[in-house]
Amino acid sequence: MRDTGKTIEAYLPLAMPIPRMAAAEKYLRRAARAATPYMMVAPAIWSLCVFVVYPILYMIWLSAFRWDMIGPKIYVGLGNFAELFSNPDFYVVMGNTFRFMFFSVSISIVGALLLAVYLKAKTRTNAILQSFIFTPYIISMVSVAFMWVWLMNSEYGLLNFILGKAGASGVRWLEDASVAMYSMIIVAVWKGLGYNVIILISAMHAIPNQLYEAAALDNTKPLKTFFRITLPMISPTLFFLTLMNIIAAFKVFEQVALMTGGGPINATNTLVFDIYQFGFKFYQLGYASAQGVVLMALIAVCTAAYFGALARRVHYGGEA
Amino acid sequence: MTGIELHGVEKSYGKNQPVIENLDLQIGEGGFTILLGPSGCGKSTILRMIAGLEKETAGKIFINGEDMEGVSPGAREIAMVFQNYALYPTMTVKENIEFGLKNIHVPKPEREARIGEAVKMVGLAEYINRKPQHLSGGQRQRVALARAIVKKPRVFLMDEPLSNLDAKLRAQIRTDLIELHRNLGVTFVYVTHDQVEAMSMGTDIVLLENGKVRQQGTPGSIYSAPRNLFTAQFIGSPPMNIIRAENLAPGVRLPNGAASLGFRPENAVVSSDGNADEGRASFRGELVAREILGDHAIYKFKTAHGNIHTKSMSGRVVEYGEWFVGVEGKHLYFFDEHGDAITQSGGKNA
Amino acid sequence: MQAAAVFRKTFGTACRIAVNLLIFAIFFIPFYWMFLTAIKNLGQTLQTPPVFWVSKPHWENFSKVFAAIPFFHMLKNNLIMTFGIMICQFFTVIPAAYAFARFRFAGSGFLFGLTLATMMIPAQLVFLPLFLMFSRMGLINSYASLILPWATSSFAIFMLRQTFKQVPRELIEAAKLDSASEWKIIFKLMLPIAKPTIVTLGLITFILNWNDYFWPFVLTTNNAVRTLPVGITSLNIVDGGVKYHILMAGNLLLVAPVLVAFFFAQKQIIKAFTYMGGK
Numbered sequence: 001m002r003d004t005g006k007t008i009e010a011y012l013p014l015a016m017p018i019p020r021m022a023a024a025e026k027y028l029r030r031a032a033r034a035a036t037p038y039m040m041v042a043p044a045i046w047s048l049c050v051f052v053v054y055p056i057l058y059m060i061w062l063s064a065f066r067w068d069m070i071g072p073k074i075y076v077g078l079g080n081f082a083e084l085f086s087n088p089d090f091y092v093v094m095g096n097t098f099r100f101m102f103f104s105v106s107i108s109i110v111g112a113l114l115l116a117v118y119l120k121a122k123t124r125t126n127a128i129l130q131s132f133i134f135t136p137y138i139i140s141m142v143s144v145a146f147m148w149v150w151l152m153n154s155e156y157g158l159l160n161f162i163l164g165k166a167g168a169s170g171v172r173w174l175e176d177a178s179v180a181m182y183s184m185i186i187v188a189v190w191k192g193l194g195y196n197v198i199i200l201i202s203a204m205h206a207i208p209n210q211l212y213e214a215a216a217l218d219n220t221k222p223l224k225t226f227f228r229i230t231l232p233m234i235s236p237t238l239f240f241l242t243l244m245n246i247i248a249a250f251k252v253f254e255q256v257a258l259m260t261g262g263g264p265i266n267a268t269n270t271l272v273f274d275i276y277q278f279g280f281k282f283y284q285l286g287y288a289s290a291q292g293v294v295l296m297a298l299i300a301v302c303t304a305a306y307f308g309a310l311a312r313r314v315h316y317g318g319e320a
Numbered sequence: 321m322t323g324i325e326l327h328g329v330e331k332s333y334g335k336n337q338p339v340i341e342n343l344d345l346q347i348g349e350g351g352f353t354i355l356l357g358p359s360g361c362g363k364s365t366i367l368r369m370i371a372g373l374e375k376e377t378a379g380k381i382f383i384n385g386e387d388m389e390g391v392s393p394g395a396r397e398i399a400m401v402f403q404n405y406a407l408y409p410t411m412t413v414k415e416n417i418e419f420g421l422k423n424i425h426v427p428k429p430e431r432e433a434r435i436g437e438a439v440k441m442v443g444l445a446e447y448i449n450r451k452p453q454h455l456s457g458g459q460r461q462r463v464a465l466a467r468a469i470v471k472k473p474r475v476f477l478m479d480e481p482l483s484n485l486d487a488k489l490r491a492q493i494r495t496d497l498i499e500l501h502r503n504l505g506v507t508f509v510y511v512t513h514d515q516v517e518a519m520s521m522g523t524d525i526v527l528l529e530n531g532k533v534r535q536q537g538t539p540g541s542i543y544s545a546p547r548n549l550f551t552a553q554f555i556g557s558p559p560m561n562i563i564r565a566e567n568l569a570p571g572v573r574l575p576n577g578a579a580s581l582g583f584r585p586e587n588a589v590v591s592s593d594g595n596a597d598e599g600r601a602s603f604r605g606e607l608v609a610r611e612i613l614g615d616h617a618i619y620k621f622k623t624a625h626g627n628i629h630t631k632s633m634s635g636r637v638v639e640y641g642e643w644f645v646g647v648e649g650k651h652l653y654f655f656d657e658h659g660d661a662i663t664q665s666g667g668k669n670a
Numbered sequence: 671m672q673a674a675a676v677f678r679k680t681f682g683t684a685c686r687i688a689v690n691l692l693i694f695a696i697f698f699i700p701f702y703w704m705f706l707t708a709i710k711n712l713g714q715t716l717q718t719p720p721v722f723w724v725s726k727p728h729w730e731n732f733s734k735v736f737a738a739i740p741f742f743h744m745l746k747n748n749l750i751m752t753f754g755i756m757i758c759q760f761f762t763v764i765p766a767a768y769a770f771a772r773f774r775f776a777g778s779g780f781l782f783g784l785t786l787a788t789m790m791i792p793a794q795l796v797f798l799p800l801f802l803m804f805s806r807m808g809l810i811n812s813y814a815s816l817i818l819p820w821a822t823s824s825f826a827i828f829m830l831r832q833t834f835k836q837v838p839r840e841l842i843e844a845a846k847l848d849s850a851s852e853w854k855i856i857f858k859l860m861l862p863i864a865k866p867t868i869v870t871l872g873l874i875t876f877i878l879n880w881n882d883y884f885w886p887f888v889l890t891t892n893n894a895v896r897t898l899p900v901g902i903t904s905l906n907i908v909d910g911g912v913k914y915h916i917l918m919a920g921n922l923l924l925v926a927p928v929l930v931a932f933f934f935a936q937k938q939i940i941k942a943f944t945y946m947g948g949k
Contacts, residue, residue, distance in 0.1 A: 026390065037772075037778065041765070041766045041769045041770065043761065043765070044762040044766035044785070044822040045785070047762055047818075048785065048822060051800065051820075051821070052788045052791050052796060053788065054799075054803075056791070056796060058799040058802075059795075059799045062798075062799065062802075115693075129694065130940070131932075131936050132693070132694060134940055135929070135932060136697065136700075138939065138943075139881065139925045140880075140924055140925065141883055142881075142883045142900075142924065143902070143925045146902070146917055146918070147700045150918065151700060156914075158703055161718070190697075190700075198944050199944060202944045247792070253794055253884055254884055257887075258903060276797075279798045280888070285798070289798060292795060295794070296795055299791070299792070302790070303787075303790040306790070373846065392849075393843070393847045394847060398847065403840075404840055406840035406843065408845070408858075408859055409841075409863060410862035410863055411862075419845070420849060423848055423849040423854065
């Protein structure tokens with residue numbers, strides 16, 4: 001059946017020697033091939049073990065000791081936790097942390113949802129406004145904190161000047177213990193809102209347009225369209241975004257350190273700032289580590305929820 | 321020994337049932353061999369084992385008499401064209417074609433010469449500096465071919481290379497491939513599930529089912545002398561009509577051991593009278609659907625023995641209604657209860 | 671009827687413009703106020719009612735910033751830390767992501783799980799033990815203590831692995847048939863394909879580390895390796911009191927590069943962050 005009628009000389013098979021390997025060389029090659037993936041992951045895994053896994057284990061271990069960094073470590077078992085949970089200041093700190101978390105996350109998520117709906121149409125104006133809202137997210141928290149310390153200055157700040165023009169009396173934004181936490185929340189929302197907005201807008205753009213066309217054919221009211229189509233379709237994104245926001249809120253530190261130093265009278269003292277104080281100012285490393293374990297537990301719960309949902313790939317239904 | 325030989329090849333994934341068991345196969349050198357079969361029959365796996373992309377669980381594979389055990393894909397002197405073309409997206413057409421040559425250190429002047437020749441053969445000379453995403457499906461296919469041609473392989477392996485193209489382009493590239501095969505004169509092994517591709521291009525067809533060779537032969541022999549029901553029904557469009565013996569009218573005599581009777585739609589004649597001569601089969605049925613396709617027409621009849629398709633090349637259009645479908649004795653095939661063909665020695669009266 | 675429709679439309683447009691202006695004001699005025707204060711003198715800064723424009727900018731505020739803190743030294747530290755982290759991550763993330771995407775090896779599931787598990791652990795959780803660890807090794811106030819803890823990123827490994835996994839198997843097989851070695855497959859094929867992801871991850875890593883305050887703050891006790899964000903905070907108290915115009919001048923110097931970059935590459939930057947959150 002072979003048809004070599006028009007065989008071109010040049011297309012005759014290449015005389016290419018097929019490598020023949022000795023058994024030993026074959027074995028070495030196989031061993032090298034088996035080792036390759038381990039060598040490839042080694043730097044990353046080593047780095048994670050030394051700088052993430054080990055420190056966490058070390059912190060847990062340290063939480064069972066009383067130690068001032070200079071003297072000997074004294075084993076106290078769960079003593080640090082007992083002390084922690086009987087210390088009224090700890091409850092103040094935890095209350096502050098949760099209040100900050102709850103208000104900053106809920107305002108930021110709801111605000112971002114409203115803005116995302118408002119700005120999702122692909123127009124030039126919307127693109128510009130999105131960029132403006134997003135800008136605070138990419139600049140340093142240091143800059144944001146100082147900008148707002150200055151805006152919130154009770155004597156010379158722009159905010160109180162505007163309030164005065166509007167006929168209201170000035171607010172002692174960062175000095176009034178009943179207000180300071182809300183000032184912190186304002187700044188956190190101002191900085192983080194843009195990220196939530198762009199993520200939600202991109203999630204909304206991923207919704208197939210046919211769903212909206214079908215809704216329009218049914219004369220669905222805009223509000224109903226939002227609750228029946230938009231919200232269910234972006235709910236996985238919304239869920240993950242909320243969890244990320246919660247974790248970010250739990251680790252708030254820079255704002256506290258730069259704007260209020262935890263004051264006035266502990267009103268803005270949050271968990272990470274307190275860990276820092278006990279570790280680096282009061283040198284109670286065991287106690288600080290015990291607080292660290294509490295923070296770890298909070299983050300672990302959020303992470304578990306995150307991966308639990310990721311594994312189940314919850315899609316909360318397209319049509320409700 | 322030349323060509324490709326598989327001896328007792330077995331392939332299984334993990335602890336699952338093997339997809340291929342004890343397969344013996346010979347692919348002649350210089351032929352255009354088609355591995356044909358429905359999806360999941362193992363044809364792509366066979367091709368990938370020849371290429372060295374998958375390792376056989378047991379058995380031996382020889383190319384031109386050389387044992388391929390432990391020989392890497394790159395050293396097998398083969399070239400492969402994939403269904404999705406597998407062009408390197410970040411490289412230009414020229415870089416795509418050149419990549420393999422550079423890797424085996426072909427000197428630059430020879431590279432240039434070979435590339436020039438290959439792109440001319442596939443008609444891509446003016447697209448040489450484009451990236452694959454700026455090419456049409458057909459052009460991408462040609463780049464994949466050129467990439468295979470420059471390597472001057474002793475074997476061309478193709479894994480459903482036409483299935484991502486539209487029908488018109490497919491027909492065109494089919495003739496191009498036949499021409500290419502004749503020009504190069506090397507072994508082509510081509511995997512497809514499409515019998516039209518198999519019949520039109522192949523010099524040798526290997527029909528596979530569940531990892532087993534059901535029949536191997538020239539397109540002509542596979543069409544005219546199917547050795548079993550599977551072959552009979554896989555080749556031909558519409559497939560061969562099969563009527564089980566128990567559905568035939570009582571008193572009809574079949575060859576000894578025949579469990580079913582078959583005939584090709586194109587061999588059936590539609591007429592208004594049902595006079596069956598000796599050795600001729602005739603079925604009364606009602607025409608329920610017809611497809612007029614210009615050069616030919618396909619009819620579907622409902623009969624007491626089951627549905628029957630006929631194919632007519634004459635321009636005459638059959639009206640809906642009652643008809644007789646007749647088949648000459650020489651066009652009848654018989655199969656035993658295992659589905660194996662019964663040789664024509666027995667009497668054949670319907 | 672006609673008039674009502676026209677009114678509703680005009681009213682709607684007016685509302686939209688008002689809301690747009692409000693959004694603009696909320697997100698623009700703080701920046702404007704920073705810029706304006708940065709070019710005021712002390713008198714103008716503390717003037718009530720405040721002035722909203724200064725005709726003669728006081729550029730000398732910036733030289734006061736340079737006098738108050740070792741600005742260029744800190745800028746250098748910032749660059750060393752940021753690029754040090756990026757270079758380290760380049761060499762740890764790419765091979766790991768590739769191995770996790772392409773090979774199944776004994777323990778690969780466990781190691782990848784470990785990588786995922788560390789993804790959510792923030793600096794705020796490990797700074798205390800790491801400070802103790804580095805101080806035991808005498809590495810406080812060293813670049814090592816700023817760079818090494820971030821020498822890899824589980825997040826980047828995860829993202830890049832996803833990208834590698836999306837490369838069709840046939841592409842790698844074609845390269846193997848083209849006699850390409852494993853390294854050639856990585857460098858000539860996989861990396862060019864993953865380039866957009868790598869650039870995106872690089873951009874995010876740059877911005878996050880350039881801005882970082884927490885880590886260089888808690889891991890340093892003097893100015894030797896302190897970075898700009900830490901340095902700017904020491905402007906908070908100059909000559910015994912808060913000089914907001916100096917502080918804002920320093921602040922402006924810190925944000926200007928990021929703002930300029932954002933102005934020119936906002937589409938890419940926004941896309942990068944969207945990509946990061948949209949997995």
